[in-house]
Amino acid sequence: MSAPVVDVRDLRTHIVTRWGTVKAVDGVSFALAEGETLGLVGESGSGKSMTCLSLVRLVPRPAARILGGQVLLDGDDLLARSEAEMQAIRGRRIAMILQDPMSSLNPVFSIGMQIREPVALYHRLRGRALTARAAELLAAVRIPSPWERLRAFPHQLSGGMRQRVVGAMAIAAPPRLLIADEPTTSLDLTIQSQYLGLLRELQRQHRFALIFVTHNLGIVARMCDRVAVMYAGRIVEMGPVRHLFTRPAHPYTRALLESIPRLGVRRERLTAIEGQPPDLSRLPAGCAFAPRCPSVMERCRVEAPPETAVEAGHVTRCWLETSPGASG
Amino acid sequence: MLAEPAALARPEADGAAPPVARGWRLPLVPLGIIALFLVVAIVAPLLGLPDPQEQSLRNRFKPPVWEEGGTWAHALGTDRLGRDLLSRIVWGSRISLAAGVLTVLLASAFGAAVGLTAGYYGGRVDAVLMRITDATMSFPVILLALILAVTVGPSFTNVVVAIAVILWARYARVIRGQVLTLMQLDFVAQARIAGAGAWRIITRHLLPNTLGTLLVLVTLQIGYVIIVEASLSFLGAGIPPPTPAWGSMIAEGRDFVTSAWWVSLFPGLAILVVVLAFNLLGDWLRDTFDPKLRQL
Amino acid sequence: MLRFIATRLVQSLVALAIVSVVVFVLARATGDPLYLILPMSASQEDFDNARRYLGLDRPYVEQYLSFVGRAVTGDFGISLRARRPVGELIRERLPNSLKLAAFAMGVSLAMAFPLGIMAAVRKGTGVDRAAQIVSVLGQSLPTFWVAIILVEFVAGRWQWLPAGGISGFSSYILPGFTLGWFVVAGLMRLLRSGMLEVLDSEYVKLARVKGVSERRVIWMHALRNALIPVVTFAGIYFAILVTTAIVVETVFAWPGLGRLAYEGISSRDFPVIQAVVLTTAAIVAVVNLGVDCLYAIIDPRIRYAR
Numbered sequence: 038m039s040a041p042v043v044d045v046r047d048l049r050t051h052i053v054t055r056w057g058t059v060k061a062v063d064g065v066s067f068a069l070a071e072g073e074t075l076g077l078v079g080e081s082g083s084g085k086s087m088t089c090l091s092l093v094r095l096v097p098r099p100a101a102r103i104l105g106g107q108v109l110l111d112g113d114d115l116l117a118r119s120e121a122e123m124q125a126i127r128g129r130r131i132a133m134i135l136q137d138p139m140s141s142l143n144p145v146f147s148i149g150m151q152i153r154e155p156v157a158l159y160h161r162l163r164g165r166a167l168t169a170r171a172a173e174l175l176a177a178v179r180i181p182s183p184w185e186r187l188r189a190f191p192h193q194l195s196g197g198m199r200q201r202v203v204g205a206m207a208i209a210a211p212p213r214l215l216i217a218d219e220p221t222t223s224l225d226l227t228i229q230s231q232y233l234g235l236l237r238e239l240q241r242q243h244r245f246a247l248i249f250v251t252h253n254l255g256i257v258a259r260m261c262d263r264v265a266v267m268y269a270g271r272i273v274e275m276g277p278v279r280h281l282f283t284r285p286a287h288p289y290t291r292a293l294l295e296s297i298p299r300l301g302v303r304r305e306r307l308t309a310i311e312g313q314p315p316d317l318s319r320l321p322a323g324c325a326f327a328p329r330c331p332s333v334m335e336r337c338r339v340e341a342p343p344e345t346a347v348e349a350g351h352v353t354r355c356w357l358e359t360s361p362g363a364s365g
Numbered sequence: 366m367l368a369e370p371a372a373l374a375r376p377e378a379d380g381a382a383p384p385v386a387r388g389w390r391l392p393l394v395p396l397g398i399i400a401l402f403l404v405v406a407i408v409a410p411l412l413g414l415p416d417p418q419e420q421s422l423r424n425r426f427k428p429p430v431w432e433e434g435g436t437w438a439h440a441l442g443t444d445r446l447g448r449d450l451l452s453r454i455v456w457g458s459r460i461s462l463a464a465g466v467l468t469v470l471l472a473s474a475f476g477a478a479v480g481l482t483a484g485y486y487g488g489r490v491d492a493v494l495m496r497i498t499d500a501t502m503s504f505p506v507i508l509l510a511l512i513l514a515v516t517v518g519p520s521f522t523n524v525v526v527a528i529a530v531i532l533w534a535r536y537a538r539v540i541r542g543q544v545l546t547l548m549q550l551d552f553v554a555q556a557r558i559a560g561a562g563a564w565r566i567i568t569r570h571l572l573p574n575t576l577g578t579l580l581v582l583v584t585l586q587i588g589y590v591i592i593v594e595a596s597l598s599f600l601g602a603g604i605p606p607p608t609p610a611w612g613s614m615i616a617e618g619r620d621f622v623t624s625a626w627w628v629s630l631f632p633g634l635a636i637l638v639v640v641l642a643f644n645l646l647g648d649w650l651r652d653t654f655d656p657k658l659r660q661l
Numbered sequence: 662m663l664r665f666i667a668t669r670l671v672q673s674l675v676a677l678a679i680v681s682v683v684v685f686v687l688a689r690a691t692g693d694p695l696y697l698i699l700p701m702s703a704s705q706e707d708f709d710n711a712r713r714y715l716g717l718d719r720p721y722v723e724q725y726l727s728f729v730g731r732a733v734t735g736d737f738g739i740s741l742r743a744r745r746p747v748g749e750l751i752r753e754r755l756p757n758s759l760k761l762a763a764f765a766m767g768v769s770l771a772m773a774f775p776l777g778i779m780a781a782v783r784k785g786t787g788v789d790r791a792a793q794i795v796s797v798l799g800q801s802l803p804t805f806w807v808a809i810i811l812v813e814f815v816a817g818r819w820q821w822l823p824a825g826g827i828s829g830f831s832s833y834i835l836p837g838f839t840l841g842w843f844v845v846a847g848l849m850r851l852l853r854s855g856m857l858e859v860l861d862s863e864y865v866k867l868a869r870v871k872g873v874s875e876r877r878v879i880w881m882h883a884l885r886n887a888l889i890p891v892v893t894f895a896g897i898y899f900a901i902l903v904t905t906a907i908v909v910e911t912v913f914a915w916p917g918l919g920r921l922a923y924e925g926i927s928s929r930d931f932p933v934i935q936a937v938v939l940t941t942a943a944i945v946a947v948v949n950l951g952v953d954c955l956y957a958i959i960d961p962r963i964r965y966a967r
Contacts, residue, residue, distance in 0.1 A: 124874060125872065127870055128871040137863060141867045143864040144864075144886070154871070154873065158872060190962070192961075496676065500679040503680065503945040504938075505904035505941055507905055508937070508941065588801060595803050599805050612803075644800055645797060
């Protein structure tokens with residue numbers, strides 16, 4: 038891919054808890070080009086959110102720490118930057134939308150104030166020009182009567198509107214990378230659809246790279262160009278959406294796909310994935326998915342599989358894909 | 366001046382000590398202090414201390430044992446009338462602790478009852494009860510106690526009554542708030558559907574859930590009551606002499622703070638230590654049971 | 662917003678009314694003040710005359726109503742002991758108490774705010790520990806004890822500050838600190854826990870993600886939210902300061918409301934007692950009203966909820 042906007046290499050973040058060290062992000066690597074959308078899929082605890090926080094370096098201190106790796110934004114390693122420099126980068130070059138619109142907006146400040154703040158920060162506008170730009174942003178996320186809305190407070194808006202406001206703040210700069218951490222999970226279904234459409238449109242306009250965190254494969258199919266499946270802090274499979282859906286290489290991905298009930302297909306029982314999500318402070322040696330894998334082999338329990346290519350642009354970490362003599 | 370979020374210099378080795386979770390280790394020191402005072406207060410008559418009310422002009426203003434002129438017979442010294450200080454402090458603890466515990470028990474029982482009722486019934490009942498509660502809360506405790514003391518005469522009962530009569534309002538407010546939250550939860554609705562009456566719901570369902578909060582409040586308030594009682598005794602409106610009370614002891618020693626410093630110092634220290642212990646215990650209880658009560 | 666204020670106003674008045682009744686009853690029920698005022702040699706006729714003169718022979722309800730009627734206009738009757746209009750006494754003493762309370766409050770706020778915020782921002786460090794020690798000590802120390810020690814040493818032995826009475830700025834310091842000490846403790850811990858909670862919130866996270874400077878995040882985004890419970894308590898504490906100043910005023914010979922109350926109570930001076938309690942209650946009510954309004958200003962959710 039030509040000069041990726043975002044290039045993450047071997048990112049590792051650990052969290053120290055009283056029960057042990059949790060390897061929340063354990064060697065995650067991926068790259069994204071301009072205008073491309075990467076879906077980040079996985080169960081709770083798989084490391085999706087922590088990966089996003091690591092990208093902006095806002096992991097909850099003091100327990101969590103980014104241990105190593107590189108995060109290249111347009112070739113610039115963010116992990117090597119100072120905190121002051123990071124502050125200038127946040128919002129401007131990387132923006133983020135959080136999951137719960139109810140709690141992402143500060144309840145005591147008006148919408149206008151909360152939008153003007155980043156705009157003033159990024160573009161050094163003041164007074165009338167500032168307010169005009171704020172209203173423009175609200176209009177861009179399709180909020181009706183934007184000028185009136187500026188004076189409203191978060192509790193006066195519906196969930197969908199609030200999430201749009203957050204979206205408006207996110208594109209204020211506009212950023213090179215937008216991270217959306219389950220932005221539609223708290224919204225009603227009909228609103229979800231509208232919101233996703235809006236995101237797509239904004240991306241077309243501003244050409245930012247988009248990382249879309251979700252546990253919903255349906256959304257992945259609709260929104261994403263590529264998808265990375267995470268399990269226990271690692272990416273176990275990554276590739277173009279089409280390929281993953283038609284030829285999933287990793288047993289976990291397969292299980293995820295199979296567990297979606299489909300219309301028109303009669304089944305006796307719903308398939309669920311056996312076993313429990315792993316205890317991240319006590320990961321077994323070898324492949325983390327081994328305890329639950331229907332195709333587990335001896336080797337899986339002993340050695341963690343490396344990343345191997347399944348086909349062009351499609352990689353996985355599974356011993357099943359690695360046969361003697363195959364390229365790794 | 367500024368806190369900084371994740372600051373990374375370079376990959377660091379694992380091995381940071383895990384942050385210890387506060388709250389689950391018993392606060393032994395406060396508990397020990399309280400236990401000590403309680404035990405000593407209860408067995409005071411058996412301790413073989415000099416009579417706290419025995420005056421001896423010969424022995425006036427004897428300093429504590431470690432000072433020049435002090436003796437073990439009066440380990441903490443004597444006061445203006447030659448009375449043994451240690452003994453008076455021990456006997457004074459009976460007053461303070463009794464006042465603290467009794468007052469708080471009374472106030473909390475009544476206050477909780479009011480709070481539960483107001484929260485459960487809501488509407489008119491709630492509005493009326495809360496008006497009364499608010500009016501009560503705005504009445505100054507010390508003033509009331511003073512009035513009672515001067516009119517009916519100072520006594521232990523008066524102190525307890527005066528404080529309890531105003532303190533209950535605090536409990537009522539807090540418990541009512543809790544009940545309101547609890548009422549939103551489904552288990553109350555479920556109890557109603559199952560046919561439970563008001564009394565049952567209040568006593569079997571609501572009350573047990575408020576006990577934690579009550580316990581925290583009670584512990585935190587004992588210290589406050591002890592200080593108020595001491596203040597009243599200091600002003601002459603609390604426990605009447607000759608019964609030893611920490612507050613009046615401090616008042617007696619007031620004019621001799623530089624010369625016979627022990628007369629005022631030790632009772633004050635006693636108050637400080639006991640109240641501190643109760644407050645620390647209360648804090649721990651609150652952190653463990655209901656951190657939402659931080660404002661108390 | 663106006664409806665909000667109006668409702669609160671009515672509630673305050675109701676509370677005041679209740680207090681006035683209670684005070685009236687108490688003052689009457691406590692015994693005959695005439696015994697203190699008239700000399701031993703007074704005859705029964707003297708008693709009757711005095712009673713009539715002072716209006717103490719009329720039915721209680723009438724006495725109460727006339728009392729309320731005049732109280733509203735600021736006329737609290739004549740002090741039985743000092744033979745001066747009580748209203749005058751109050752006008753003399755009240756400002757002193759208010760000034761002291763304001764001073765104490767100011768000092769407390771000035772200390773509690775930075776301490777509380779720093780303790781939260783630098784949680785777990787030395788500043789935090791120190792703050793917590795200050796806090797717990799503040800609520801455990803008996804004020805009057807500290808007061809007399811301070812008077813003895815700082816004013817008596819070392820002569821740095823005046824021991825009592827009101828005489829210019831330096832005389833405010835000792836009583837002000839003594840009074841305010843426990844307020845600092847309470848407010849600081851409130852601020853600390855409030856800030857801790859808010860610093861953990863999603864909107865603070867989002868503010869950081871937006872690239873807002875940490876300083877702004879703490880002092881604007883976080884603090885504004887943490888202030889809400891603090892404001893309520895600041896109001897309560899102010900009221901407490903005014904009402905429990907009795908002890909401090911006594912120790913420091915401060916000519917304020919508290920001492921007036923003490924004197925009034927000792928001499929069974931009904932009018933004074935009534936007036937002082939009512940005034941205190943009124944102050945508390947006004948402060949609470951003010952706090953509620955402040956509350957509504959800080960938190961828009963309250964404003965628009967009604």
